[in-house]
Amino acid sequence: MRILPAFTEIDSADAERFEQISLREQIGQLDDSLREPLAQYLEGSQMLMSAGNIIDPLGVEKGPVVPFGFSTDGEWAWPTYWAYFVREYGVSAPDDFMEHVKSRGFVPTDLTDEQAQQAADGIQKALYG
Template sequence: MPLVPGSLPEESREPLADYLAAGRVLVVAAGHAPDPLAEGPYEYVRPGRATDGTWTWDLAWEQWVRRRGCAPPEEFVRHVEARGFVPPPGTNG
């Protein structure tokens, strides 16, 4: 996925980031990893993966969407929009 800050419309950021945050965590590593999009030396992301039962994603997607406006793959965005930005039952974090 190309990480392009500002590529996601402002009005989509919060609902999409909330959906990502509600995913069921599959695996998470202890600690943090350097954020490849960091504007400073002390910005980190949580390494791990989450799911909504259909898609899996890096935990960092939430941060990249919410803070930087990076658009996830278009197919994933369509999937979330089709669900009305409501995660399936049992996936909430």
Template sequence: MATALVLNTAPAPGTDRRSPVAAAGCSGTDSDFNGDGVRDVAIADPEATVSGIERAGLVHIVYGGGKGVLELSQETPNISDGAERDDQFGFSIAVYDANLDGCSDIAVGIPYEDVGTVKDAGLVHLVYGSPAGLGQGAVASVGLRQGSDGKLAGGYEAEDPGTPPRGQSIRIDPKVGLVTVKDLGFFKEFPHGDAKGPSLLECAAKGDPRIQGSISKYLEGGSMLATTAQRVFDVLSEEKQDAGPLAIMTDGEWMWPADLAYYVRRYNISLPEDFITHARSLDWVAPSLTSADLLLIEAEMFPE
């Protein structure tokens, strides 16, 4: 079954569920860290050198409307800890309004942060927006890790990164927290696939024919997360038959290339059992996602 990495099942620190009204000076505009009503841009650079420290990582913040720029890192005032070699601050980022005050906040993954004596235990920094900018409010930021006092379930372990491994991305729901969205069917034979992904040839003709149609229908019924004007073609056929648009679909728990349905239908491709269990539990009908749901996932996959 698909698993979820829950950042905080209660409201994020600083949130008052009884008062969803935007704070004074916060516009409620998406991706607006300083609340002026103009969208801002966050650009992650986890390989960046910070204060002479290689691959410490940072996130470039460009405030809209010519309001200036900020290099957000663990050397930034009001951000806990300090920059360290190979931490890769900014390996994953996502933007949402964690405390529902109308100013956007940013969650920054630091997968190789050491916690105490535990190497690469990982950490997530949640930096709050405010009318004065990121990290300038009454509550500037909070570091989240696994452990009884770290607001993440489980205990931290060596090489237990605070962001999902490559092959997964993060979506953020203000009511739930951080949730991993698993990759599905990005086969290494695809031009748009993962070079380290599973083999399409090895999965062909190995699916359960009794549910082949149901799986294909489920995949076709997902919500379109991203699309292009390009078409993709059958990599297993000499005729190079049209397999569909170059696009990415999602159900909020998994994401897959749009042409995956074609390969399941034509070649009975086997897929991971936890995905099959997930789709079966929904009676083979992919849930409809709202624009807000898709924007949250997109914020992690395609940071501006």
């Protein structure tokens, strides 16, 4: 299971287990024409866990508007906040993930219950050994 990086600006109890990148450094790096298709892919994939919403570290005045949890397409997994930051700020994902999503035509995969469980197990193994 490959996992998108976490953002250094987001506090999380498990943050040290993830590769981390700066959210601020990624702003505006995504071609505008890819914002909505990528955000829809990220949102439309299987949610494995939801822990409510957190505050946008770049817009604290908005309140808790950022989804917090974990999603997957069966091959990759990511913190659910990726879709929000892609749509809101044009944050770019790593090139290998972008190629993966483009190869799927920006269409999320519907996972069976068994595939979703395998993905959850893969994330658990990747993060906790």
